[in-house]
Amino acid sequence: MRSEADALAGRRVLVLISGSIAAVKLPQLVSALVQRGALVRCVLSPAAERLVSAVALASLSRSPCHIEADQWSHREARPLHIALAEWAEVVLVAPLSASSLARWVHGMADTLLASTLIACEAPVVVAPAMNSAMWAAPAVRRNWRELQGWERVLPLEPGSGLLACDRVGDGRMADPALLLLALESVLVAGCRRDWRGRRLLVSAGPTREALDPARCLTNPSTGRMGVLLAQAARLRGSTVDLVHGPLAVDPAWLEGLQCHPVVTAAEMEAALLRLQDGADAVAMAAAVADHRRSSPEQGKLPKEALEASLSSGWEPVPDLLAGLVRRRPPAQAILGFAAQSGEVLQEARAKFARKGCDLLFANPIDRPGAGFGSAGNEGWLLGPGTGERRLEPMGKLALAHRLLSALAEAAALRAPVRAPADP
Structure with missing residues (x-):
């Protein structure tokens, strides 16, 4: 895996x-890719030429945009579909229409787009978009099921909403921000689907404990690490329940997740306990408040009374991670998180011994580029199978994939051993 941010x-x-x-x-997506330093080339199908300007895409990508008339141009020294297929490190097909899906699945190389796809050996991220009746048609469903079984393809199911035909239903293309995330995920971890058939429960973001209606105890967590962990698992085939406090991430990153929003630690605890028994693994990435008011004020305190109020009336919040460990099913693997300052590893060892979870990731919050709100992270991963593994600075999505692989290994270690069948 690449370690760049x-x-x-x-x-x-x-x-x-x-x-x-x-x-x-x-065009918005192509521009975002270029801004992040990617080298981009575009191909328009004959129908797409009527909808999007090839000139605009060429300008945004800083490369020629290829259309159907370029397929056998005398200006190309090699067959264009072969040259494009061999150039690509990763391919995005978005939107994927019913016609292009059928051509690809059935090997019909009668357009530049279709022949490029068929010739391509790079990983492909696929995002269909069409009318909900078309998406539900038996032929389209059959082709989509076929495509989902291909190893080098990462399929993104369309979402539900108001479509261009004014119909409300399934068929809405995944948001461009999620397509960016999927492309990054493929470059980091490939198109693996090793979490297929498993259910992951993730907590993310901060909790808030009210002092009065105008003030609360919270922390700087944005929820980025937990949400990316949830999306990485979803992209690897898992069904994901995300219990989250108030988030500061792109809402598109929540697409495809089963979200359970909460505010307080008590609400988070109740949601986690309700969902725990159905999960194969749990990842506790939330930054939960350590204390809460035993009786929050019903009205806003005057500034003069605030200092006196802060000095009393607090109670500790129950340890949510330790509580989940105590009541978990025997085969459930649990990953804990520890945000630390100072001697990270020393503090992590003590916390890991207390918590009883299978894995603990401890990260510094007092170093540039790591911790709350940052794009990257680093730290130590502790566990019986992993020992004490140093994870160097990397992007949080890359870290999410590293942690998911370790969690899958921990789950395999906890799986019950089946007795051999009688001969």
Whole structure:
């Protein structure tokens, strides 16, 4: 796995755009890719040419945008679909129309876009978009099921909402911000689906404990680490329940997750306990408040009374991680998090011994580029199978994949051993 903070920088991304009205969102995505340092080339299908300007895409990508008329141009020294397929490190097909899906699955190389896809050996992120009736059609469902079984393909199910045809239902293309995340994930971890069939429970973000209606005890957590952990697991095939406090992340990052928003530690505890028994593994990335008011004030305190109120009336919040460890099913693996300052490893050892979880990731919050609100992170991963593993600075999505792999190993160690069958 790459350790750079941005896995897209310097990587060759081929964007294939087919005929759906969602194609109008792709210039925004191409621009975002270039801003993050990716090298981008675009291909428009004949139908997409009517929806998106090739001139605009060429300008935004800083590279020629290829259309159907370029397929057998005398200006190309090699077959264009082969040259493009060999150039790409990762491919994005967005939007994927019903026609392009059928051509790809059935090997019909009758357009530049289709022949490029068929010739391509790079990993492919796929984001369909179409009318909900078309998406539900038996032929389309059959083709989509076929594509989901391909090893080098990362399929992103369309979401539900108001479609361009004024119909409300499934068929809405994944948000461009989520497509960026999926491309980065493929470059970091490939198209692996090793979490398929498993359910992961993740906590993320801060909790807030009210002092009065105008003030609260909280922390700087944005929820970025927990949400990226949840999305990485979802992209690897898991069903994910995300219990989160107030977040400061792109709302598109929540697509495809089963979200359970909470505010206080008590609400988070209740949601986690309700969902724990159905989970194969748990990742406790939330930054939970350590104390709360035993009786929050019903009205806003005058400034003069605030200092006196802060000196009393607090009670400790129950240890949510330790509570989950005590009541977990035997085969459930649990990953804890510890935000530390100073001697991170020394504090982490003591916390790991107290908590009883399978893995503990401890990260510094007093170093530039790590901790709350940062794009990257670093720290130590502690566990029986891993020992004490130093994780060097990396982007939080790359870290999420590292932690998921370790959590999968821990879950395998906890799985019950089956007795051999009688001969």
